[in-house]
Amino acid sequence: xxxxxxxxxxxxxxxxxxxxxxxxxxxxxxxxxxxxxxxxxxxxxxxxxxxxxxxxxxxxxxxxxxxxxxxxxxxxxxxxxxxxxxxxxxxxxxxxxxxxxxxxxxxxxxxxxxxxxxxxxxxxxxxxxxxxxxxxxxxxxxxxxxxxxxxxxxxxxxxxxxxxxxxxxxxxxxxxxxxxxxxxxxxxxxxxxxxxxxxxxxxxxxxxxxxxxxxxxxxxxxxxxxxxxxxxxxxxxxxxxxxxxxxxxxxxxxxxxxxxxxxxxxxxxxxxxxxxxxxxxxxxxxxxxxxx
Amino acid sequence: xxxxxxxxxxxxxxxxxxxxxxxxxxxxxxxxxxxxxxxxxxxxxxxxxxxxxxxxxxxxxxxxxxxxxxxxxxxxxxxxxxxxxxxxxxxxxxxxxxxxxxxxxxxxxxxxxxxxxxxxxxxxxxxxxxxxxxxxxxxxxxxxxxxxxxxxxxxxxxxxxxxxxxxxxxxxxxxxxxxxxxxxxxxxxxxxxxxxxxxxxxxxxxxxxxxxxxxxxxxxxxxxxxxxxxxxxxxxxxxxxxxxxxxxxxxxxxxxxxxxxxxxxxxxxxxxxxxxxxxxxxxxxxxxxxxxxxxxxxxxxxxxxxxxxxxxxxxxxxxxxxxxxxxxxxxxxxxxxxxxxxxxxxxxxxxxxxxxxxxxxxxxxxxxxxxxxxxxxxxxxxxxxxxxxxxxxxxxxxxxxxxxxxxxxxxxxxxxxxxxxxxxxx
Numbered sequence: 184x185x186x187x188x189x190x191x192x193x194x195x196x197x198x199x200x201x202x203x204x205x206x207x208x209x210x211x212x213x214x215x216x217x218x219x220x221x222x223x224x225x226x227x228x229x230x231x232x233x234x235x236x237x238x239x240x241x242x243x244x245x246x247x248x249x250x251x252x253x254x255x256x257x258x259x260x261x262x263x264x265x266x267x268x269x270x271x272x273x274x275x276x277x278x279x280x281x282x283x284x285x286x287x288x289x290x291x292x293x294x295x296x297x298x299x300x301x302x303x304x305x306x307x308x309x310x311x312x313x314x315x316x317x318x319x320x321x322x323x324x325x326x327x328x329x330x331x332x333x334x335x336x337x338x339x340x341x342x343x344x345x346x347x348x349x350x351x352x353x354x355x356x357x358x359x360x361x362x363x364x365x366x367x368x369x370x371x372x373x374x375x376x377x378x379x380x381x382x383x384x385x386x387x388x389x390x391x392x393x394x395x396x397x398x399x400x401x402x403x404x405x406x407x408x409x410x411x412x413x414x415x416x417x418x419x420x421x422x423x424x425x426x427x428x429x430x431x432x433x434x435x436x437x438x439x440x441x442x443x444x445x446x447x448x449x450x451x452x453x454x455x456x457x458x459x460x461x462x463x464x465x466x467x468x469x470x471x472x473x474x475x
Numbered sequence: 476x477x478x479x480x481x482x483x484x485x486x487x488x489x490x491x492x493x494x495x496x497x498x499x500x501x502x503x504x505x506x507x508x509x510x511x512x513x514x515x516x517x518x519x520x521x522x523x524x525x526x527x528x529x530x531x532x533x534x535x536x537x538x539x540x541x542x543x544x545x546x547x548x549x550x551x552x553x554x555x556x557x558x559x560x561x562x563x564x565x566x567x568x569x570x571x572x573x574x575x576x577x578x579x580x581x582x583x584x585x586x587x588x589x590x591x592x593x594x595x596x597x598x599x600x601x602x603x604x605x606x607x608x609x610x611x612x613x614x615x616x617x618x619x620x621x622x623x624x625x626x627x628x629x630x631x632x633x634x635x636x637x638x639x640x641x642x643x644x645x646x647x648x649x650x651x652x653x654x655x656x657x658x659x660x661x662x663x664x665x666x667x668x669x670x671x672x673x674x675x676x677x678x679x680x681x682x683x684x685x686x687x688x689x690x691x692x693x694x695x696x697x698x699x700x701x702x703x704x705x706x707x708x709x710x711x712x713x714x715x716x717x718x719x720x721x722x723x724x725x726x727x728x729x730x731x732x733x734x735x736x737x738x739x740x741x742x743x744x745x746x747x748x749x750x751x752x753x754x755x756x757x758x759x760x761x762x763x764x765x766x767x768x769x770x771x772x773x774x775x776x777x778x779x780x781x782x783x784x785x786x787x788x789x790x791x792x793x794x795x796x797x798x799x800x801x802x803x804x805x806x807x808x809x810x811x812x813x814x815x816x817x818x819x820x821x822x823x824x825x826x827x828x829x830x831x832x833x834x835x836x837x838x839x840x841x842x843x844x845x846x847x848x849x850x851x852x853x854x855x856x857x858x859x860x861x862x863x864x865x866x867x868x869x870x871x872x873x874x875x876x877x878x879x880x881x882x883x884x885x886x887x888x889x890x891x892x893x894x895x896x897x898x899x900x901x
Binding site for chain 1: 543546547550551553554571574575576667718850853854890891893894
């Protein structure tokens with residue numbers, strides 16, 4: 184009894200903070216999403232109407248919202264595997280027995296994660312510049328015509344993906360590195376005694392040992408990538424032709440450009456449900472794979 | 476020990492000092508905070524030394540805002556009750572901030588002022604600051620759209636003067652297209668800009684919104700005529716179906732004759748002067764917009780100076796507004812920025828009066844019309860642009876485009892109708 188009371192006493196401050204700064208705002212946003220809170224309501228709260236699920240209904244009928252959803256899906260579908268692949272590859276390279284200066288590489292590859300996004304985005308805008316960018320310069324050497332990376336609707340999203348992966352892969356690399364270092368070395372020794380080659384070692388020892396980490400990292404990365412915002416905000420402002428408007432960017436415009444906070448809150452909840460559903464799916468698939 | 480330190484006399488002294496200090500910060504120190512955007516934000520400081528000499532008792536604090544974030548910042552400031560005293564506000568934003576009841580009505584001040592004289596301002600520009608008859612801003616600089624064109628190519632196609640009517644313009648566009656061939660065009664109407672179509676639409680006698688701005692009027696004859704002409708220019712190959720981002724350099728392309736007409740604003744006078752090589756300088760000129768039948772209207776754009784209702788220094792803020800509106804300061808402002816002044820007195824300055832490129836603007840400014848004054852207007856033109864893009868692409872006919880646009884616009888204006896029915900329309 185006394186232990187329980189002590190436990191409550193210890194937990195209460197944290198619960199209070201979470202309640203006030205997380206659950207309360209979420210609840211408020213849910214309520215706002217059921218109203219038509221807008222400019223007029225900001226001027227005079229009597230202009231606020233409770234409209235039930237109308238915001239959700241309108242969003243699901245809005246082509247602009249579906250376009251934002253499709254753009255985000257494209258970004259996640261291309262960006263998450265690419266990011267996982269890049270970070271795992273980097274982790275394996277840094278962790279390799281033959282690697283020299285691994286501490287230096289570890290730091291260098293991690294550096295993009297800790298730099299300010301806005302600052303590196305400016306640098307990337309120069310790298311991607313159609314006429315003066317180093318990327319097009321390199322492509323020109325192998326005979327590729329200059330690409331208008333941030334101005335062409337077909338290339339803007341790939342450019343954003345490239346930038347986002349470069350910016351984020353270092354974080355996952357560190358997690359993979361920690362997992363790799365916790366795999367017992369005798370497993371590899373035994374495998375080598377049995378005559379396994381490098382690929383077999385990777386396929387049958389490294390990958391299974393990383394399964395749990397892989398799941399964690401993929402869930403975290405996916406949830407993060409669904410919330411794409413800062414990259415298009417800084418690099419393209421959603422253009423060209425709405426090709427880099429993500430769900431979050433759409434929400435931002437709806438909320439802070441047109442000041443339709445009701446509709447913007449509804450977007451936030453739809454995005455939340457989407458991420459929840461996909462994470463649940465991911466967990467179930469992995470569990471089934473583990474059971475099999 | 477502590478007892479001796481906190482002797483009553485010391486406490487009294489501390490209180491007295493504090494009271495004096497507090498009094499000094501809250502009392503006669505008159506601070507006027509000004510938000511200005513972009514290039515204007517950079518140069519406004521250079522206009523102020525004279526004002527400081529005239530009014531040493533007023534302290535002016537300028538804060539620069541980037542244009543891209545200005546709108547969000549202002550809305551957030553209103554919501555958070557942290558607005559500045561004076562602000563530069565794009566005149567299409569005035570209806571929105573008036574609806575928020577964030578702006579101070581300036582009518583009484585303007586009526587008494589000896590400096591700000593209503594009759595001296597271009598009427599269309601002044602009108603953009605009036606919401607339901609109440610004045611909420613004083614025009615600071617103007618921005619309208621008209622034609623930049625290639626004189627030499629027009630002459631080669633057989634025309635001595637720029638067009639006055641759509642019909643005349645069409646003949647020129649066709650003749651230039653025949654002259655320059657399939658790889659080049661007659662006119663540039665960037666698909667990512669709503670202004671060219673809006674100019675054509677605003678020239679029509681019918682308004683763009685109907686019934687006290689409660690419904691869209693885009694399926695009306697006026698807008699359909701404008702959209703049909705706009706789409707025709709693409710279908711006949713007179714205009715390339717591209718957005719401005721795909722034309723990496725609009726100035727060079729006019730120089731190369733990629734197109735001969737371009738609808739743009741006053742800032743491009745400076746750009747063309749700077750960016751085109753000297754041998755091409757005599758080839759370009761500006762002209763006022765042609766209309767459906769005779770010289771046409773254009774947009775009454777620009778920025779105004781407003782005072783926020785929450786300001787605690789409204790009298791001082793008004794002094795600053797008057798100072799910035801005086802013809803002398805406006806001339807200085809024009810020299811620093813190239814922004815065109817909103818009053819005729821300022822245009823009498825020889826630097827402006829003798830600038831051949833500015834002449835068309837002076838002519839056009841006498842014929843500018845404000846866009847509908849509803850807070851939803853920016854969303855509406857955004858939708859108009861998207862629908863027009865699909866019409867140009869051939870996915871919608873002109874009639875379908877008008878109907879679809881009206882549907883969207885009516886949905887956007889739903890709240891406004893509801894408010895009007897309750898008698899609470901701003």
